[in-house]
Amino acid sequence: MTVIIVNDYESMSKMAGEIIARQIEHEEDLVLGLATGSTPIGTYKYLIDLHKAGKLDFSEVTVFNLDEYYPITPDNDQSYNYFMNENLFNHVNIDKKNTHIQNGEAADPAAECRRYEDAIHDAGGIDLQLLGLGLNGHIGFNEPDSHFPKTTHHVALDASTIEANSRFFASSNDVPKHALTMGIGTIFNARKIVMLISGEAKADIAKAVIHGNITPQVPGSILQLHPDVTIILDEEAAKHVR
Numbered sequence: 177m178t179v180i181i182v183n184d185y186e187s188m189s190k191m192a193g194e195i196i197a198r199q200i201e202h203e204e205d206l207v208l209g210l211a212t213g214s215t216p217i218g219t220y221k222y223l224i225d226l227h228k229a230g231k232l233d234f235s236e237v238t239v240f241n242l243d244e245y246y247p248i249t250p251d252n253d254q255s256y257n258y259f260m261n262e263n264l265f266n267h268v269n270i271d272k273k274n275t276h277i278q279n280g281e282a283a284d285p286a287a288e289c290r291r292y293e294d295a296i297h298d299a300g301g302i303d304l305q306l307l308g309l310g311l312n313g314h315i316g317f318n319e320p321d322s323h324f325p326k327t328t329h330h331v332a333l334d335a336s337t338i339e340a341n342s343r344f345f346a347s348s349n350d351v352p353k354h355a356l357t358m359g360i361g362t363i364f365n366a367r368k369i370v371m372l373i374s375g376e377a378k379a380d381i382a383k384a385v386i387h388g389n390i391t392p393q394v395p396g397s398i399l400q401l402h403p404d405v406t407i408i409l410d411e412e413a414a415k416h417v418r
């Protein structure tokens with residue numbers, strides 16, 4: 177893993193934005209895997225600014241998002257579908273038919289997960305996957321478990337994740353209890369991975385992901401085995417990493 181420590185959130189966002197922008201320029205028909213949460217918002221702002229300055233063209237880019245709550249409607253302002261439109265897609269020239277996210281209101285979630293995994297495969301796989309990190313070490317919504325789930329699947333969220341994400345909802349009762357998420361295998365198949373970690377609250381889990389044992393109890397630790405991973409941390413998150 178390449179571990180890069182930068183001063184602050186802004187520098188982290190700029191560095192990740194530059195990596196993504198260079199890859200978009202370099203590879204026609206790029207397939208990007210994107211993440212939600214508060215961590216990548218600055219990166220998306222950086223990409224929007226580049227686009228508005230006429231320096232970045234999204235017209236040939238395809239996106240697959242990591243995860244979506246279940247059940248949730250796409251027009252719910254806490255859905256990840258809504259988040260991606262608000263924080264990126266509505267502000268750049270991406271073709272909406274090339275943006276993909278799991279259907280949070282699918283009648284048959286298992287069938288929806290199979291459809292999603294097949295769609296990634298049919299697109300030729302993910303070239304560059306952006307990741308955040310959950311406080312409990314989750315990537316996407318792959319929660320600590322006894323095994324590493326391979327493909328896109330339906331998960332019950334951890335009580336700690338519901339609590340952590342309740343800050344965006346009226347109360348923790350309003351947080352959906354389930355999600356549809358790319359599996360660890362889906363993420364691991366991405367040719368290149370960039371993970372962002374920001375803030376002191378993530379300092380312990382950042383250390384576990386980077387230097388700890390590789391275990392499904394810390395899902396992000398599997399990245400130690402991937403051939404092309406860059407982790408960008410700000411100073412606060414990197415407190416215990418050096």
Ligand code: GLP
Nearest residue numbers: 212213214215308309310316317
């Ligand atoms: C969410 C998402 C993850 C995200 C993580 C961290 O639950 N499913 O993809 O990386 O939590 O969120 P934040 O960046 O807000 O700390």
